[in-house]
Amino acid sequence: MFLISIAIIIFDQNYIILSAGHYINDILEPFENLISKTRNFLFFWQSALFNIKMLKEANVRLASENLELYGKLKNLYLIEEENSDLKKQLNLLERSIDVKRAEIISRDYQNNRTFVINKGAHDGVTNNMAIIAKGDIIIGQVVDAGYSTSKVRTILDVQTKIAATTLNSRTTGLVRGLGSDIVFELIAKNKNPERGELIISSGTDGTWPHGFIIGKVGEIKNDRVFSSATIEMLVDIKDLINIFVIINK
Amino acid sequence: MIKWFKSFSLVLKTLFFLLLISFQLSFLNYLNISFDLILIFIIFLAITQSNAETLVCAWLSGVFVGTSYLSGSGMLSLLLLFIALFLIMIRKTAFFTLKIENIILLSIIAVFLQRFLIWAFFGVSPITNWVGFITELTITPLILVLIFNSSKNQTLKRINV
Numbered sequence: 001m002f003l004i005s006i007a008i009i010i011f012d013q014n015y016i017i018l019s020a021g022h023y024i025n026d027i028l029e030p031f032e033n034l035i036s037k038t039r040n041f042l043f044f045w046q047s048a049l050f051n052i053k054m055l056k057e058a059n060v061r062l063a064s065e066n067l068e069l070y071g072k073l074k075n076l077y078l079i080e081e082e083n084s085d086l087k088k089q090l091n092l093l094e095r096s097i098d099v100k101r102a103e104i105i106s107r108d109y110q111n112n113r114t115f116v117i118n119k120g121a122h123d124g125v126t127n128n129m130a131i132i133a134k135g136d137i138i139i140g141q142v143v144d145a146g147y148s149t150s151k152v153r154t155i156l157d158v159q160t161k162i163a164a165t166t167l168n169s170r171t172t173g174l175v176r177g178l179g180s181d182i183v184f185e186l187i188a189k190n191k192n193p194e195r196g197e198l199i200i201s202s203g204t205d206g207t208w209p210h211g212f213i214i215g216k217v218g219e220i221k222n223d224r225v226f227s228s229a230t231i232e233m234l235v236d237i238k239d240l241i242n243i244f245v246i247i248n249k
Numbered sequence: 250m251i252k253w254f255k256s257f258s259l260v261l262k263t264l265f266f267l268l269l270i271s272f273q274l275s276f277l278n279y280l281n282i283s284f285d286l287i288l289i290f291i292i293f294l295a296i297t298q299s300n301a302e303t304l305v306c307a308w309l310s311g312v313f314v315g316t317s318y319l320s321g322s323g324m325l326s327l328l329l330l331f332i333a334l335f336l337i338m339i340r341k342t343a344f345f346t347l348k349i350e351n352i353i354l355l356s357i358i359a360v361f362l363q364r365f366l367i368w369a370f371f372g373v374s375p376i377t378n379w380v381g382f383i384t385e386l387t388i389t390p391l392i393l394v395l396i397f398n399s400s401k402n403q404t405l406k407r408i409n410v
Contacts, residue, residue: 001304001305001308001326001330002327002330004308004326005308005311005323005324005326005327005330006323006327007323008312008323008326009323009324009327010323012323021315021316024312024313024316025316025317027267028267028270028271028274028313028316031267031268031270031271031275032271032274032275034271035271035272035275035276036275036276038276039275039276039279043279105274105275106271106274106275106278106317107274107278107279107317108278108317108318109273109278109283109285114317114318115317116274116316116317151316151317179372179373238279
């Protein structure tokens with residue numbers, strides 16, 4: 001068994017070993033689906049019961065914010081119409097993305113660096129596809145697409161690197177995973193990102209799609225050559241249940 | 250509970266094994282303060298079952314659980330194999346009897362060993378989630394004591410090695 005384990009480590013990209021891993025995932029998938037549905041049901045009602053007061057207050061606040069947003073939505077609609085007309089006049093293509101909704105059915109132990117979703121090659125998912133949450137927030141990337149399940153590496157993982165830029169000040173840099181957090185680094189000294197500014201993927205690395213939200217600029221630290229900033233993530237990966245796979249860009 | 254587990258057929262044991270793995274991956278891993286049911290299972294097997302069964306189950310657990318981890322099945326199966334071997338060795342040399350103190354000590358040693366090996370193999374320090382570490386250190390011996398306490402009526406006061 002030691003020798004088999006060592007062989008698996010050495011030849012982990014071998015077709016036979018990858019296929020065996022996919023078959024094992026396919027065997028576990030129905031159990032994981034059932035248990036994850038049960039978990040979602042239990043957690044939903046547990047959260048509802050324990051947070052009744054908080055939910056009521058949030059409801060009142062959201063109703064008021066909703067009214068303000070209706071006004072902004074009306075203006076946005078007018079701007080979008082105008083934008084669409086201008087694009088037609090200039091013969092520019094509309095940006096469109098195809099997404100596929102998936103559910104997280106298992107994750108690694110006490111970390112948020114990887115999870116498994118219930119969509120695979122059978123559903124059109126392939127390696128290197130980006131994973132986003134509601135609100136166009138980047139969560140991770142598919143690293144191993146099986147037949148009906150896929151393994152996703154989250155942006156928290158140390159192997160994740162995303163070319164990014166800030167929305168307002170247009171400060172470019174690199175977002176890198178640290179294991180339990182992410183950091184925005186390689187910021188030029190003459191650039192001054194604002195705290196709280198949104199960081200989006202720039203798409204210049206050819207791996208990640210352009211224009212998706214990564215987080216907000218946190219504390220900025222000035223180093224000798226470059227500056228860096230912590231990133232406040234907008235979603236807690238631990239709390240995610242449903243995500244979207246970008247099938248095409 | 251030990252007699253109940255021993256009486257399972259191979260099919261039922263396989264089903265139990267798959268449910269255990271799925272429950273760990275799909276339910277317990279969602280909780281910030283959780284524990285490792287797979288480790289508890291390996292400690293249970295190391296105490297009650299044959300060495301071969303313990304090693305095979307530990308290895309298979311690593312292979313199955315590793316499919317959900319980035320590091321893959323090889324590293325995790327090696328890790329669990331080391332833990333199972335270590336538990337078998339120290340059970341043979343130090344923990345002969347099924348006393349509560351021995352079970353608690355064995356579980357604590359297993360948790361520490363697992364955390365150390367995870368740090369060595371995957372670079373994940375136990376301090377990253379120290380609350381989870383403390384919880385696991387508390388819950389693992391507790392669950393094992395409950396399991397073995399429920400088998401009190403059976404004459405398993407001494408395990409012959």
